[in-house]
Amino acid sequence: MSETEIPESDRLGDFPHPREVSQLVGQKEAEQALFDAFMSGRMQHAWLLTGPKGIGKATLAYRMARFALHYGTPDAARAAGARDLSVPENSPVFHQVVAGSHPNLLTVRRPWDDKTKKLKTVITVDEVRRIGHFFGLTAAERGAWRVVIIDSADEMNPNAANALLKALEEPPANGLFLVISHQPGRLLPTIRSRCRMLRMMPLSDSDIARLMADAMAGAAPARGRGRAADPSEEERLQIAQLAEGSAGRALSLAGGGGLDLYKEIARLLSGLPRLDIAGVHALADKAGRKGSDDQYEAMVELITLWLQRLIRAGAGLDTGLDIVPGEGASMARLAAGGSLDRWVEVWEKVVQSTVRGEALNTDRKLVILNAFSMLEEAASMRAGA
Numbered sequence: 001m002s003e004t005e006i007p008e009s010d011r012l013g014d015f016p017h018p019r020e021v022s023q024l025v026g027q028k029e030a031e032q033a034l035f036d037a038f039m040s041g042r043m044q045h046a047w048l049l050t051g052p053k054g055i056g057k058a059t060l061a062y063r064m065a066r067f068a069l070h071y072g073t074p075d076a077a078r079a080a081g082a083r084d085l086s087v088p089e090n091s092p093v094f095h096q097v098v099a100g101s102h103p104n105l106l107t108v109r110r111p112w113d114d115k116t117k118k119l120k121t122v123i124t125v126d127e128v129r130r131i132g133h134f135f136g137l138t139a140a141e142r143g144a145w146r147v148v149i150i151d152s153a154d155e156m157n158p159n160a161a162n163a164l165l166k167a168l169e170e171p172p173a174n175g176l177f178l179v180i181s182h183q184p185g186r187l188l189p190t191i192r193s194r195c196r197m198l199r200m201m202p203l204s205d206s207d208i209a210r211l212m213a214d215a216m217a218g219a220a221p222a223r224g225r226g227r228a229a230d231p232s233e234e235e236r237l238q239i240a241q242l243a244e245g246s247a248g249r250a251l252s253l254a255g256g257g258g259l260d261l262y263k264e265i266a267r268l269l270s271g272l273p274r275l276d277i278a279g280v281h282a283l284a285d286k287a288g289r290k291g292s293d294d295q296y297e298a299m300v301e302l303i304t305l306w307l308q309r310l311i312r313a314g315a316g317l318d319t320g321l322d323i324v325p326g327e328g329a330s331m332a333r334l335a336a337g338g339s340l341d342r343w344v345e346v347w348e349k350v351v352q353s354t355v356r357g358e359a360l361n362t363d364r365k366l367v368i369l370n371a372f373s374m375l376e377e378a379a380s381m382r383a384g385a
Contacts, residue, residue, distance in 0.1 A: 018058035046177035048372035051200035054248020061178040125159035204247020273379035288365030
């Protein structure tokens with residue numbers, strides 16, 4: 001399988017990949033920091049792009065890579081009147097980056113496993129060692145930038161992390177590392193210390209709704225006939241609210257029927273401490289069906305999201321508009337009258353049980369039923385307190 005045929009873990013269905021996106025929404029400060037550093041002529045050799053998943057870190061990394069590879073020097077960028085990191089979409093560099101074929105750009109990601117026919121669960125040391133070979137090659141033009149994007153550093157195993165640290169300690173001239181991390185606190189402190197950290201913030205609901213509309217338009221030709229109807233404006237705003245600042249999560253919800261699934265979960269949980277047992281089993285049946293991996297993962301995420309919204313409601317924080325009529329009142333009722341510690345504990349147990357279920361290959365229907373059982377027990381204890 002060639003490099004271009006390997007499935008990409010950060011591609012969401014038929015939506016454009018971050019390297020194919022020409023615009024960056026809602027991250028002006030982060031983009032300005034990279035632009036100013038480049039234009040100053042004192043560009044740091046390594047940047048750590050941090051923040052929650054799906055907020056544009058990879059999009060910014062490819063945007064920076066295109067800019068450096070297209071212009072090369074601050075003087076060339078100034079002569080062209082550059083004001084941000086955009087480059088002409090008709091430029092050869094833009095098309096090469098989109099195609100994944102630019103000789104001076106290397107993306108390090110989880111590799112394909114020919115034995116299992118799946119992506120490996122971690123970035124291996126062999127993948128990181130490709131950096132040494134990449135920098136050992138002569139750049140296409142003398143003095144040209146060579147850019148490495150690590151997407152994401154959180155997925156490196158310990159040997160890979162140590163190999164990256166060695167590469168960061170010996171940066172070549174005009175070498176640029178753009179290291180993406182959703183949880184930088186888990187990285188080696190020595191890796192963090194060798195990078196300039198660039199913290200990126202969650203997106204606003206309006207930014208996410210705009211990105212969804214653009215992404216839907218870009219995905220339409222690939223999705224073709226028979227595709228589900230795109231979300232309405234109201235549904236996009238509801239999805240944006242559930243996405244909690246992550247455009248990636250919003251696109252995942254929009255592409256996989258996540259909004260309807262959340263509404264189904266919220267309706268069932270609104271009856272706590274009593275549950276519609278038949279409805280819960282019907283929902284859990286969907287998780288246990290063959291080929292339902294994406295729906296199961298969405299179900300787990302949305303149950304924990306509902307719990308997070310409940311906890312915020314109990315803490316007096318704004319949970320936004322109701323996704324399901326009466327949802328806010330139901331959450332306020334369940335959270336009232338005592339400490340939120342019990343609900344926090346249930347949230348932790350649900351997360352742990354799903355992780356344990358995957359590790360032990362437990363029937364997924366049972367995992368979902370167990371999550372609802374824990375929620376029912378907590379609500380019953382709360383009602384009897």
